[in-house]
Amino acid sequence: MVNVLYFASFREMLGKANEQITADHNTVGALIEDLSKRGENWQQALLENKNLQIAVNHDVAQRDTVIKPGDEVAFFPPVTGG
């Protein structure tokens, strides 16, 4: 079980801010593959989006970053603060 968070335009596009996902995935990439099966907006936001930003447990991560139960995975667009 991992905690998945969506921020900014991703939250709006996907219609949720966070969820618990019970399926087991070895990497962020596997989780993305799985989530993308939910529909076109998921596929566009996560699978086909070259600007996708990922964090695992508050650190910047990549598609090949390993995840384990209890981890917090976040998806968001490029940051624009400051």
Added chain:
Amino acid sequence: MVNVLYFASFREMLGKANEQITADHNTVGALIEDLSKRGENWQQALLENKNLQIAVNHDVAQRDTVIKPGDEVAFFPPVTGG
């Protein structure tokens, strides 16, 4: 007649902050030559001092800067503000 000002260590070394000088000099250099005849401290401060800074009418000047009656000539060490 020119108005001559001395600042910081120069004022202390030469014992005065300003004076009116009536002699006519074509350039700052000629004025310095003349003032240096007053004694060793004048010679050291003005003639032999490679760190001497000069301003004429509030603008940075050099030894060959031309001066005319009514001008304000200032002598001072390198600046240290900020």
Added chain:
Amino acid sequence: MSEFPYIKIQQKDFDLTTEVAAMRAGHKDIGAVVSFVGTVRDINEGDEVSILELEHYPGMTEKALEKIRLEAHDRWKLESSLIIHRIGKMYPTDQIVLVAVSSRHRENAFYASHFIMDYLKTNAPFWKKETLPDGEERWVDARVTDKEAEKRWIQ
């Protein structure tokens, strides 16, 4: 005291004098203090902006900013530093962010504050949404120039 006392994420505005004084407190060997304040412009991408709303990722934000802050300390021997970033709704001319640093000499303070801002822009999880006068809302796009600005600091 929070986990990162020199990082503040808050809705409320900040007072420059007060925050800089707090950052300097207890550090006597300071000769230079540089403060950067980012403010809401009334124009973006050629359009008038009425409201700017800042969202962030609680937890990751503090961690990302603290990492940037400590790297600045390492590289420029700072005496002290402080980062405040506001979240929520803001309006043109409002203050958004404060980066303040102190050091013995000015050069380090200038470089360190510039570095922190450049890295904050591309590494801290904040997102801006702007509302135009007609009520249209849009997410602000990341600027390519910000990514380029970050590169200048790579050693």
Added chain:
Amino acid sequence: MSEFPYIKIQQKDFDLTTEVAAMRAGHKDIGAVVSFVGTVRDINEGDEVSILELEHYPGMTEKALEKIRLEAHDRWKLESSLIIHRIGKMYPTDQIVLVAVSSRHRENAFYASHFIMDYLKTNAPFWKKETLPDGEERWVDARVTDKEAEKRWIQ
């Protein structure tokens, strides 16, 4: 209003928030404000310093600072700027000088404020005298590094 309203030479201390607000007033298209404050260090050349006294050349100071300020506006398209320099007696941790600038984007504000400080250090007629704890007074020597810092801005 003085001849140069954005240049102030004064004995009294200044408040950062107040001065920055005054500098920003009437300029809406500001996204970045950088402020530099120079402060009295309690150590110079390895010795403890008790008092720092600032002397200047009235008239030339304002002219020199205004020239530097206008060059910064030309080179970095500033929205506004302000230079305050204190004179008279100051003590460790006191504020000596404020340079504040505003611009649309941060890069210009960082460079312009750094430029103004580097040029002020070598071109504005101020002189510092320090008093040590034993009462000894000495004029502060110009730093070679300040002359070098100025050169980086030559175009």
